[in-house]
Amino acid sequence: MESSCLLVILLLVFLVPVTKAQVPGFVNIDCGGSSAHTDDIGLQWMPDTNYPFGQRTNTSSPVNNNKTQYNTVRFFPTDDRKYCYTLNVTTRLRYLVRATFIYGNFDGTSVYPKFVISLDSTYWDTIVINDATTPVVSEMVVLAPSPSLSVCLYNASSGVRFISTIELRQFNGSMYNTMFEDQFFMYMAARINFGALSNASIRYPDDPFDRIWESDAIKKPNYLVDVAAGTEKVSTTKSVFVDHDEIPPMKVMQTAVVGNNGTLSYRMNLDNFPGNAWAFTYMAEIENLGPNETRQFKVVLPYGPPVNDAVVNVQENANGNYRLYEPGFWNVSLPYIASLLFQQTNDSTRGPILNAFEILEYVLINFGSLDATAMASLVASYPQAIWAQEGGDPCLPASWSWVQCNSNSQPEIISTDLSGKNLTGNIPQELTSLAGLVELYLDNNSLIGSIPDFSGCPNLQIIHLENNKLTGSLPSSLANLPNLKEVYVQNNNLSGVIPKGLLRKNVVFNYSGNPGLHPSSEAKKNFVIIFSIVGAVLLLLLFLAACYLCKYKKKGRKKGKIGRLPISQLNLLSELDSEQAHRFELSEIEDATDDFEKIIGKGGFGSVYYGKLNDDSEIAVKVHNTESNQGIREFINEVTLLSRIHHKHLVKFLGYSQQDDSNILVYEFMHEGTLGEHLRGPPERKISSWVKRMKIAEDAAKGLTDIFSFGIILLELISGYGPISREDFGADFQYIAEWAKDHIENGNIQAIIDKSLEPTYDIQSIWKITEVALMCVKQRGMERPSISEVLKEIQEAILIEQKGATSGVESIDVFGRSSSETSSKFDISNSSLYTESFVQPSLR
CATH class of the missing domain: 1.10.510.10 (Transferase(Phosphotransferase) domain 1)
Known part of the structure; x- marks a missing residue:
């Protein structure tokens, strides 16, 4: 019994039983399945019955009786979470990861789903279902960057997320080795068997690595069209030597197409392109050429010259007939609509030959959040807890359910909420290294031991540790956290003197239920003094507020067009005093707008009026609607922001007026009109x-x-x-x-x-x-x-x-086994410089 089956998880770590596998490195997961089985080609499938998320169901009608793994699915709630299967792998080995989706109208709605999948934090593919029975298959070739790979589903824009199967295949040696593999995964865009004898794909056991080679005989839109006249299929039953480079299956190499009229040409759409690709052809001379016959041809770019003027002679390049020759591009920029053209040279007696090709798009690896390593260590300490098994990166492409992250390109965790999660043992040390952490909730657990030093979390504002079994004293470092606002440690077994800084700082601090915890005698005295001062200040503020209210009850507005400001909002507006924006006098605004005579727009903030200043500059005056507290905050935020920002794509902000009960923003008047006028205005203005x-x-x-x-x-x-x-x-x-x-x-x-x-x-x-x-x-x-x-x-x-x-290939970086130059999409050319020439595959 080989224990080659790997540990599989979906958001949670769920253990897959060890089972006999037909090839080391093969893992076959029947998502939604109920029992293990062997399919018609000898692949052994294991169900994900221990996976705790989502639900399993059958498709409405059987899709394939010989492949029962396609007759069940696992589907997931319509929420904002990601759901991940995590596969344990060996770091720095190359793998093919395959996910298959067959809708089968499992939910009975006939609403075709569309959602996104990722590999770890890296975008993989957008799954678009167009009918109930056609499999959607997506593959990625990767050099494993870590001991696990997570296949995640998220961001459903229509229908319900689901998955049918996940497969893992380990490659040998240097197969699919590239100089970019530490920076890029490779998305499989096309893998085609030319000269196929039927519509059936070729895969395991004919391909020992279980790649799926699609037949060129299949008829579907934008797939291998514009075929040149004179294209003919040829085949052989003789053995073809294939044991080097990518080791294509012999059955694929025993068929081919030849261009009897001198050319081979094809056009097809490449999903997820334009982009940069690893693109290689597979060729073998499987016809017996006469002593005076030659087969030589060039690869020609549409609307461009032959690539490097290099000539393919398969028999010569492969050192004989029935031997693999594998020319191609390490890094080529391809459009969405890609064309292939092979053209016979003038001195050749036979047209070009093609057995197969593969195109894999380079996908820039997203190495995830800054806190990924620390959080992986944390959840590893709780292998049985559901919250600890959500898989993938804590922040990307969506955050775990109990964390929140900022929106930086490499995110940091800003909040962790593990309240009431039955945590035991000490407070996880990993939490003290989260530099971006703002909020920490560990209350209502059974944590023991002392409170650790959180100096490594300088942004920490809120700490909830109440209702645990913590002991020891409060660390003095808590008082040194510069942004601390709330600390809750009540109902623990803490003891000792409360750090003075916690009582002096403007911090909400609750330590009741800890009989042994107390402030120092000096702190108690200071606390009484501070409380007295605060009480006096509050009384003074209440008196001033009452006076202010009386004043405004008497004052009133001259023309009643601008509403009165509630007293509860005065403190908010005082924040504007420190801003550097120009402050207009209210009388100046009234003169400019002729007492708000001409209204030119309305919005959630209020009304907008036309005006003209004394220097004849035209203005748009935005008057705050005082009925909403949110509007006041927007007013403050808008002045704060716009007073600092100047940009050619923004309407110019001229200043504001905040006097008595008037809160006004002043902008440059735009003669071309607003966005709304160009979207909803008369036809002559509508875009x-x-x-x-x-x-x-x-x-x-x-x-x-x-x-x-x-x-x-x-x-x-x-x-x-x-x-x-x-x-x-x-x-x-x-x-x-x-x-x-x-x-x-x-x-x-x-x-x-x-x-x-x-x-x-x-x-x-x-x-x-x-x-x-x-x-x-x-x-x-x-x-x-x-x-x-x-x-x-x-x-x-x-x-x-x-x-x-866009038509044809945008640019060619290399044709051959040892070259690369520049990339139009990714900067992957800095590793080294390469020659632009054909080389024998053995020189890779």
Whole structure:
């Protein structure tokens, strides 16, 4: 019995029983299965019955009676969490990781799902289901960077997330070795067997590594089209030597296509491109050429010269017939619509030959959050706890359910909530190394021992340790935390003198229920004095507030157009005194607007009026609506922000007025009108081009100061609707974000697309913008993307729209086994310099 089956986990660590495997390094997980079984090609499958998340169910009708693993699925709640299977691997060995998804209408809704999968923290693929029975298969080739790999599902934009199977295959030696493998995984975009004798794919046992070689005989849209006239299939039953390089299966190498008219040409779409790729062909001379016959050809780029003027002579390059020759590109930039062209040379008597090829896209590895190592150590101490088994990175691509992370490109944990999780033993030492930690909740557990030194967490503000069994004294280092606001240690067994700093600082501090814990005698005296002073100050403030209220009851507003400010908001507005923005006198604003005569807009903040200053500069005056406390905070935030920021893509902020009960923002007046006028105005002003709207979004993102508001702008650009409306969104919704989210969760993107858009857009680009918009309007700020991430998504959406104008290969970095130059998408060229030539595979 070989114990080659690896430990598998999904968010939680669930143990897979050891079972006999047909090849070392093979793992086959039947997601949603109930019992182990062997399929029709001899692969042994294990069910994920011990996995505690999600639910298992059968598909509505059997998809394949010979492969029962495809007749069950595991599906997951429609929440914001990620769900991960974690595979234990050997660091720095190469693996193929494969995930398969067969919908089978398992939920009975016929709503085709769309969601994202990642490998650890690295984006892998967007799974788009288009029918109930066609398998969606996604593969990644990786050099394992750590002892585990996590396959995670997240971010469902339609339907319900689910998975059918996960497979792991270990490669031998230097197979798929690249000089970039420490920085990039490789996504399998195409693996095709040419000259196939049927529509069936070739895989295990014909391929001992169980790669799936798709037949070129399959007919589907944009798959191997534009085939050159004179293309013919050839085959042999003779053995072909394949035991070097990527070791393609002999059965694949025993078939090929030849270009009898002198050329071989194909065109096909490559998912997730444009991008940089590892692209290699597999060739063997399987025809017997006469003594005066030769087969020589070049690889030609569409609309460009032959690559390096290099000539392929398979028989010569492979040192004989029926032997593998494997020329290709280490790093080539390919478009979404890729073309292959092989052209016979003038002195050749036979046309080109092609047995197979593979194209794998380089995917930049995201090495995860800064706190990943510490948190992995922490959860390893609680192997039986469900909360400790969520798998993957604590922050990326989505955070664990009990942590919150900031939105940095390499995130840090800012909050951990392990309240009431039945924790025992000492407070985990790993928590003291989380430099970005702001909030720590460990209350209502059974923790023992002393409170550790949290000096390594300088941002810590809130500490909850109450209702445990902690002993010892309070560390003096707590008082030295510069941002500390709340400390709760009540109902423990703490003892000793409370550090003076904790009582002197402006900290909410509760230590009741610890009979042995007490302040020093000096601190008690100081506490009485401080309490007396605070009481006196409070009385004085109440007196002043009463006087202020009486004053405003008598005063009133001259024209009644600007509302009265409640006394509870005065302290908030005093924060503006320190800002450096220009402060207009109220009389100056009244003169400029002719006492707020001409209204030019309304919003959640209030009304906007037209005005002209004494120097004839035109202004837009935004007057605060005093009915909302939130509006006051927005007023403070907007002045604070806009007084510091100047950007060509932002309307120029001129200043503010805050006097008596008037709270006003002053902007430069824009003659071209507002975004709303260009989306909802008359036809002659309306922007109906989706690309132009995305360009607006791209420009606006470059001057972005508020991610949430920008998400609302994106939804306006998609729908043409304003942010708030009862008429547009129906009786159930008032706000654009909740209206759009409801439609997207039901997979109905058409319902939110502006009907006035020109019908030339690509729906995938609208999906991409919609998804990023909904991420921007997440309720919790830490769940929202960064501006750089938003801008990247917008630019990728624009690229999707422009792909129709892109044809052929954009640039070639290398053709051969030992070369690379530059990459148009990733900077992966700095490792070394390489020659631009064909080389024998043995020289890799």
